Amino acid sequence: MQTLAETVSQRIRDKVISGMLTPGSHLSEQALSDELQVSRNTLREVFRLLTKEGLLRYEANRGVFVSTPSMATIIDIYRVRRSIECPTLAQAHPLHPGVSRMRAAVEDAKLRRDAKDWLGVGSADIAFHAAIVELADSPRLSGFYAQISLELRLVFGLLRDPEFLHGPFIDQNREILAELEAGKAAEAAQMLEAYLLRAERFILGAYTRLTDR
Structure with a gap:
């Protein structure tokens, strides 16, 4: 059975697959937390999982972004x-x-x-x-x-x-x-x-x- 973080991670992957999220897009914790109806703690776990996958990247003092391929x-x-x-x-x-x-x-x-x-x-x-x-x-x-x-x-x-x-x-x-x-x-x-x-x-x-x- 999937955890909440895994379920939310898949929803964000689906946004990438559909083209709704494009490379370089900034992901707002507040906006996504409201849209997906999850806590910021859950969302941070989601960001951790997707950063490990390489789908997202974290920039100090700037936040989380969709990765840009080289x-x-x-x-x-x-x-x-x-x-x-x-x-x-x-x-x-x-x-x-x-x-x-x-x-x-x-x-x-x-x-x-x-x-x-x-x-x-x-x-x-x-x-x-x-x-x-x-x-x-x-x-x-x-x-x-x-x-x-x-x-x-x-x-x-x-x-x-x-x-x-x-x-x-x-x-x-x-x-x-x-x-x-x-x-x-x-x-x-x-x-x-x-x-x-x-x-x-x-x-x-x-x-x-x-x-x-």
Whole structure:
């Protein structure tokens, strides 16, 4: 059974995943305590847990902030993603239940694109790739990837134009899924590896432009 601090921690993680909290955001103890209906002592325990995870950072005399990924972090995240997602997809069976979740994420992304909900498109993209990891049938791997997904959302949050970020990758997810459903898992994995390399270069380029301003 989860403690209150663990439950509240998950609510804050959900705010990061949804894009409601972006890198560098200052977290007000008073405002969050009122919003989440918890004591400041509980909230401080929550901050301690999430700082240990790397999701938050504490600055003396300034308070608690959502962490801001570095360029090295971005490179490492994409290295880890390629090492997990590509081999998993290459060995996947097209009738695995995870494939239906990949399909649901693709459909969700298209609906959200039509509604101009670009933060929602980002969440659907993360769900698509989490479903790929589920193809490995490893709860431990999926749990580890959930932490990577949190850091990935922080990376996405660095870029202020989510349409520019997510728009090009919606159809690429659909194409990868189509290859897998056609029984071409190895080809799908090759497409995914090229996709992740492009995504990494795209994000690093945007990040460089952002930090050079």
